Structure formats: structure tokens, C-alpha cells
Amino acid sequence: MTNNNKTPSTVTFGNNRLSIEDVVALAEGRAKAALSDDADFRQRIAKGVDFLDRELRDHGHIYGVTTGYGDSVLRRVPPHLVDELPLHLSRFHGCGLGAELSVPASRAVLAVRLASLCSGYSGVSIELLELLNAFFAHDITPIIPEEGSVGASGDLTPLSYIAAALVGEREVMMGGERLPADAALQKAGLQPLTLRPKEALAIMNGTSVMTALMCQAFMRAQYLCQISTRITALATIALHGNPAHFDARLFAAKPHPGQARIAANIASDLAMLGDGYQPARLQDRYSIRCAPHVIGVLADMMPTFRTTLETELNSANDNPLIDIEDETILHGGHFYGGHVAFVADGMKTLIANIADLMDRQMALLVDTKFNHGLPSNLSGSSTDRASINHGLKAVQIGVSAWTAEALKNTMPASVFSRSTECHNQDKVSMGTIAARDCLRVLQLTEQVAAALLITVRQAMVLRLEQGSITRDQLGDDIAAFLDDLGRDIAFIDEDRPLEGTLRHLVARIGARHWPLYSEGSAEK
Structure with a gap:
């Protein structure tokens, strides 16, 4: 999908399979990111959201949506607190230390996480995918400390810095300038995301930092x-x-x-x-x-x-x-x-x-x-x-x-x-x-x-x-x-x-x- 010419190529996220070269071209600013307009892709993303909404409404019990996380799975979250749970996940994982990933490395992380979420198995909204894609267009890169992940349950702590940036929290780089995330979103004319019930977990629970690196x-x-x-x-x-x-x-x-x-x-x-x-x-x-x-x-x-x-x-x-397809949640x-x-x-x-x-x-x-x-x-x-x-x-x-x-x-x-x-x-x-x-x-x-x-x-x-x-x-x-x-x-x-x-x-x-x-x- 990428080329070595000076004119940036485009890496399209959706049903396409990405290569290592695609990720590195995006990381190094040699390619532009685009979210697919394919109707089947967008319908698949919408179906995942709709199914989760119905499951929550009809059965009211989904891991990471109406329960605590990890060992706290036995802790039930009452309905009036469900909407707050994703924000808490992103916040309590904001404890990374060590050197910060370089801007190219953080851009690579964004690319790898966006690719995974576009597979259609994560139950995230198209609005979340569009905002991640907009980060590339506006040169917004979350500032991610490199230490704090044991590599399962994925890169939880470093990926929390992406979730935080999407909701306008913590700091980002934008055009070479370090800014509060909310200020960067405002400068780009973007609205902070309100995380849906499973979206913080979907962003953070994965192998995207290690894979990007x-x-x-x-x-x-x-x-x-x-x-x-x-x-x-x-x-x-x-x-x-x-x-x-x-x-x-x-x-x-x-x-x-x-x-x-x-x-x-x-x-x-x-x-x-x-x-x-x-x-x-x-x-x-x-x-x-x-x-x-x-x-x-x-x-x-x-x-x-x-x-x-x-x-x-x-x-x-x-x-x-x-x-x-089977309308099943797989743990x-x-x-x-x-x-x-x-x-x-x-x-x-x-x-x-x-x-x-x-x-x-x-x-x-x-x-x-x-x-x-x-x-x-x-x-x-x-x-x-x-x-x-x-x-x-x-x-x-x-x-x-x-x-x-x-x-x-x-x-x-x-x-x-x-x-x-x-x-x-x-x-x-x-x-x-x-x-x-x-x-x-x-x-x-x-x-x-x-x-x-x-x-x-x-x-x-x-x-x-x-x-x-x-x-x-x-x-x-x-x-x-x-x-x-x-x-x-x-x-x-x-x-x-x-x-x-x-x-x-x-x-x-x-x-x-x-x-x-x-x-x-x-x-x-």
C-alpha cells in the first residue's frame, strides 16, 4: 500500500490487510491514513455496537461493561454507573513511567490499534475509529510512557494514554508542540469522545504497543x-x-x-x-x-x-x-x-x-x-x-x-x-x-x-x-x-x-x- 516516492501514499483502514511497511510509513509521515468508506465494513462496525447495546439492554451482564476488570470480574456495576466505568479504566491506568515513546513510535501504536479495532470484533463505534483516523490528519500523537506493561492483559497502561487523548485528557504532541489533549482537539476542531461501555477496554486491551515497536x-x-x-x-x-x-x-x-x-x-x-x-x-x-x-x-x-x-x-x-454473525460474546x-x-x-x-x-x-x-x-x-x-x-x-x-x-x-x-x-x-x-x-x-x-x-x-x-x-x-x-x-x-x-x-x-x-x-x- 505504501511507496518510496516523496508523494505520500494512503493507507486505508477497514477490510484491507496492513503490512509492516504501512505501519512504518505512517509512523514516519510518509503516508496518510484513511478510514474505508466501504459499506460492508461500516455496517459490520455498526452491527457490533448494536449487538452490544441490545445485549446490555436485554441481559444486562457483560464483562468489562457491567463488571469490574480482571480479578474484579465478580464485582457487579449498577446500571447508573455503567457509563462511567470506561473513563475509570482509562484513568486508573494512567501510571506509566520511564522515557516517552518517540512521536514516530506513538504514531505506529495508533496505526496498529486502529487496524485491530477495524477488524470488527471489538464492538467500538465508527465515531471512535474516525477520531483515531483524525489524529493522523491533524498530527495529534498521544504522549505514551514506555514502561508499565507486562504484555497481558495486553498493553493496558501505555494504551490508556490513547484512550485518554480521545476523551481530551493528558497530553499530546501536535505539530511538534506539547499540548493538553483537550486543547489539541479544540485546535483541530474535533470533539472529545464520550466512551461507550466497552470502548476503553477495546482500546486498551491488546498487543498494539509491542507490535508497533x-x-x-x-x-x-x-x-x-x-x-x-x-x-x-x-x-x-x-x-x-x-x-x-x-x-x-x-x-x-x-x-x-x-x-x-x-x-x-x-x-x-x-x-x-x-x-x-x-x-x-x-x-x-x-x-x-x-x-x-x-x-x-x-x-x-x-x-x-x-x-x-x-x-x-x-x-x-x-x-x-x-x-x-452468531451474536455471541467470546471470552x-x-x-x-x-x-x-x-x-x-x-x-x-x-x-x-x-x-x-x-x-x-x-x-x-x-x-x-x-x-x-x-x-x-x-x-x-x-x-x-x-x-x-x-x-x-x-x-x-x-x-x-x-x-x-x-x-x-x-x-x-x-x-x-x-x-x-x-x-x-x-x-x-x-x-x-x-x-x-x-x-x-x-x-x-x-x-x-x-x-x-x-x-x-x-x-x-x-x-x-x-x-x-x-x-x-x-x-x-x-x-x-x-x-x-x-x-x-x-x-x-x-x-x-x-x-x-x-x-x-x-x-x-x-x-x-x-x-x-x-x-x-x-x-x-
């Missing part, structure tokens, strides 16, 4: 596969590595498709080295020779991660659900985020392994015992000033620190389930914590990748100056990539602070700045 993580992991592949190719050239390690015949003998594709991309980057090129070793060290086997595991798992996340994205994941546990937690825990481990791979590659490049004739720490200083210049020595220490922290954060979150809420929520997914861990590991690994971009660019300039590699041996893609890097990274001939350059490169990686490899996807 992992949609963002997915796109970043996909790009990380590509940038670490290009870094490996440059490290191989700079170390006078052996291109034969990436021979297609090797990977036909162990035919994991993602692994083979990573090897093929590296081989393509090295293709112009030619028959006259002499590698320094018959067999390179593992961080070069086995790079496709490390990066390739993530590449091979990405289709599975996509299937799992997009199934969750396009699901009804609150409780209870409404079957409008279950679809708010449980186990599948998303598994993706997050699995993905972060594979990403941290790539951080470790790049850390080892840098160690080879800066050490004169292993780099086959490059200067110590890749310093580009003149001989008479070498004694006071230290090149990338401190950057390597930083890379080691970032890698160690990434590896430390690979402890699976899902196994730390905690019984809570009077033992009603006695087995929970920890999916949102797992997703936050995954994003932290990604951030640290992107920092390692930024440092490696400085490293391989410095090493390649030194090799070209030595004449041990010529520009003609690089090929058009590698040469153009190095030229682009040169506009961001100045040659290091004298020691200087590199924080600004590192931060700039991290931003470049986050924005997927460099188009890499023709397939454009780590999972094709």
Missing part, C-alpha cells in the same frame, strides 16, 4: 542486514581478504537462502578485484569468512518474523470479542503477546550477534598484528606526528562497550513472566519489555555499524594511498558508496572528536539513507 524494529533489522553486509565487503578488501569464501558453490552446498543471498551480495561487491588480486591468507579469520553465516541467520528468519508480526497486526487482540486471551515476545527475543539475539561480528572486524582492522600493513589504529597521521596521534583507538573501546551491552540485553524477556493483578494475570508475555529490549539492542548495534563505517572508510582511503588496492578494482557500487561516505566522514589525519560524526552516521542508518543491493530487502 516491533514493526519499527523489523525495518531497522532489515536494513542492518544490508549495511553489515556492505561493511563486511569493505572490511574484506581492506584486510586483503579472500573472495573465495563467498563462492556461490559453497552456499549451494548449505543452501539457507538468506545466508546465500548475503554471500552473493558480498561476492558482487568483490567481483572487480580480478584475477591479479592476491589475498593475504588462504583462510580468513571467522569474522570475515563466516560473516554470511552470522548475518544470514537474521536474513533467513526475517520472513518468519514478518509473518508473525503481520498476523498480530491484522488480528483482533482484545477481550472479550464480539461475533456479530478469551488474545491480548497475550507471546508471539510478538518471541519475535523480539529472537530478533535481538540475532542482531547482537551482528554487533559482535562487526566488533571483531574492527579489532582486525585496527591491529597491526592482523591488518596486513595498515597503520596502528588506522591513524592517517604523517610519520613525524605518529607518536601523538591515536586514530580510532577510543572508537574501538566504544564499539566494545556497545557490543557488550547489546549482548547483555539478549536475555529473553518472555521467561520473566510475573503473576500480577491478584493472580488473575498469573502468566504474562512480557512482550513490550522484549520489544523495548530489541530496540535497545538495535540502537547499540547501529552505533557499532556507524563506527565501522568510519573504520572501513579510513582503511580503504589508506589502502588506496598505499596503492595496494586501486579504484578500478572496487567496482561502481563500492566506489560510489565510498564517495558518499566521504561526504560524511573526513579522513582522520589528526586526532579529533568523532562523536558528531558517529551521531550523524547513526541517524543516516536509522533513515536507511544508502540504497544497498538490488533486491532492497533482507527477506526477498
Whole structure:
């Protein structure tokens, strides 16, 4: 549904199935949101509301409508207080702490929750869906603290900040300005919502925060596969590595498709080295020779991660659900985020392994015992000033620190389930914590990748100056990539602070700045 052009595409919520790319395009402001005008879709939403109204009128007993929540299910709510109950749910969950989600992350949460509610199983009104959609049109984003969810009964506390914004409570961002929600709604010409009996529960009881965060993580992991592949190719050239390690015949003998594709991309980057090129070793060290086997595991798992996340994205994941065909209320546990937690825990481990791979590659490049004739720490200083210049020595220490922290954060979150809420929520997914861990590991690994971009660019300039590699041996893609890097990274001939350059490169990686490899996807 989305495209990569500058003209924003439209993501339509209704009967359509959404992709990870749709969510991220909305999060990043590259797409507009629209609510379907399809008559069948709108009729389905209306039927759910009508059925709940009749059920309440005829039988007067519905979980979360005429009862308390969770362990308080045995507490009956008298008719004169039913209308107040949803507002209380949104208010007592307003206890989130920690850092606030970024605006793109919060927009992703809005998109994922709107997609779930549009499935027609939640019993919410079309007015609620239209107001959520209007938040995109008016650039209104609820401010959501990232801590406070155990991932079942869904992301209750963080999603309460969406419910609160809809009724004009708490704070939002609007056009880059922090405002009280009621002021933002007034400025946009929108009326605060009066929550119907089940609507707060429908908004809050689901997996939308963890799923939204992992949609963002997915796109970043996909790009990380590509940038670490290009870094490996440059490290191989700079170390006078052996291109034969990436021979297609090797990977036909162990035919994991993602692994083979990573090897093929590296081989393509090295293709112009030619028959006259002499590698320094018959067999390179593992961080070069086995790079496709490390990066390739993530590449091979990405289709599975996509299937799992997009199934969750396009699901009804609150409780209870409404079957409008049979006019039945179904009580279950679809708010449980186990599948998303598994993706997050699995993905972060594979990403941290790539951080470790790049850390080892840098160690080879800066050490004169292993780099086959490059200067110590890749310093580009003149001989008479070498004694006071230290090149990338401190950057390597930083890379080691970032890698160690990434590896430390690979402890699976899902196994730390905690019984809570009077033992009603006695087995929970920890999916949102797992997703936050995954994003932290990604951030640290992107920092390692930024440092490696400085490293391989410095090493390649030194090799070209030595004449041990010529520009003609690089090929058009590698040469153009190095030229682009040169506009961001100045040659290091004298020691200087590199924080600004590192931060700039991290931003470049986050924005997927460099188009890499023709397939454009780590999972094709």
C-alpha cells in the first residue's frame, strides 16, 4: 500500500490487510491514513455496537461493561454507573513511567490499534475509529510512557494514554508542540469522545504497543542486514581478504537462502578485484569468512518474523470479542503477546550477534598484528606526528562497550513472566519489555555499524594511498558508496572528536539513507 516516492501514499483502514511497511510509513509521515468508506465494513462496525447495546439492554451482564476488570470480574456495576466505568479504566491506568515513546513510535501504536479495532470484533463505534483516523490528519500523537506493561492483559497502561487523548485528557504532541489533549482537539476542531461501555477496554486491551515497536524494529533489522553486509565487503578488501569464501558453490552446498543471498551480495561487491588480486591468507579469520553465516541467520528468519508480526497486526487482540454473525460474546486471551515476545527475543539475539561480528572486524582492522600493513589504529597521521596521534583507538573501546551491552540485553524477556493483578494475570508475555529490549539492542548495534563505517572508510582511503588496492578494482557500487561516505566522514589525519560524526552516521542508518543491493530487502 505504501511507496518510496516523496508523494505520500494512503493507507486505508477497514477490510484491507496492513503490512509492516504501512505501519512504518505512517509512523514516519510518509503516508496518510484513511478510514474505508466501504459499506460492508461500516455496517459490520455498526452491527457490533448494536449487538452490544441490545445485549446490555436485554441481559444486562457483560464483562468489562457491567463488571469490574480482571480479578474484579465478580464485582457487579449498577446500571447508573455503567457509563462511567470506561473513563475509570482509562484513568486508573494512567501510571506509566520511564522515557516517552518517540512521536514516530506513538504514531505506529495508533496505526496498529486502529487496524485491530477495524477488524470488527471489538464492538467500538465508527465515531471512535474516525477520531483515531483524525489524529493522523491533524498530527495529534498521544504522549505514551514506555514502561508499565507486562504484555497481558495486553498493553493496558501505555494504551490508556490513547484512550485518554480521545476523551481530551493528558497530553499530546501536535505539530511538534506539547499540548493538553483537550486543547489539541479544540485546535483541530474535533470533539472529545464520550466512551461507550466497552470502548476503553477495546482500546486498551491488546498487543498494539509491542507490535508497533516491533514493526519499527523489523525495518531497522532489515536494513542492518544490508549495511553489515556492505561493511563486511569493505572490511574484506581492506584486510586483503579472500573472495573465495563467498563462492556461490559453497552456499549451494548449505543452501539457507538468506545466508546465500548475503554471500552473493558480498561476492558482487568483490567481483572487480580480478584475477591479479592476491589475498593475504588462504583462510580468513571467522569474522570475515563466516560473516554470511552470522548475518544470514537474521536474513533467513526475517520472513518468519514478518509473518508473525503481520498476523498480530491484522488480528483482533482484545477481550472479550464480539461475533456479530452468531451474536455471541467470546471470552478469551488474545491480548497475550507471546508471539510478538518471541519475535523480539529472537530478533535481538540475532542482531547482537551482528554487533559482535562487526566488533571483531574492527579489532582486525585496527591491529597491526592482523591488518596486513595498515597503520596502528588506522591513524592517517604523517610519520613525524605518529607518536601523538591515536586514530580510532577510543572508537574501538566504544564499539566494545556497545557490543557488550547489546549482548547483555539478549536475555529473553518472555521467561520473566510475573503473576500480577491478584493472580488473575498469573502468566504474562512480557512482550513490550522484549520489544523495548530489541530496540535497545538495535540502537547499540547501529552505533557499532556507524563506527565501522568510519573504520572501513579510513582503511580503504589508506589502502588506496598505499596503492595496494586501486579504484578500478572496487567496482561502481563500492566506489560510489565510498564517495558518499566521504561526504560524511573526513579522513582522520589528526586526532579529533568523532562523536558528531558517529551521531550523524547513526541517524543516516536509522533513515536507511544508502540504497544497498538490488533486491532492497533482507527477506526477498
